[in-house]
Amino acid sequence: MTEEKKTMRYLSITGFYPDEKQDDSLQFELTIKDYELNQAxxxxxxxxxxxxxxxGELELTVSQILQIADLLNVDFPKDLExxxxxxxxx
Known part of the structure; x- marks a missing residue:
């Protein structure tokens, strides 16, 4: 009998300068490993x-960022995508 190993997945939020800054280096990263928070x-x-x-990744709207900041009690740096x-x- 073989056991299928299930890979755990979690969500990660990343922040970058807008394209016009011509700097594509990572400016912010937050990984969320809590199951309930991932579901929310x-x-x-x-x-x-x-x-x-x-x-893959999905770009977040300003409204979503505000809701996520409230949910996670995190201050997101301004002026990032x-x-x-x-x-x-x-």
Missing amino acids: LAQLTESKSSEEIEP YFIGTRSAS
């Missing part, structure tokens, strides 16, 4: 469970 973020950003979110995407736990 997935619903807020894509109206899906975190398991249903496809790999933010993205949310799935990551696999190592």
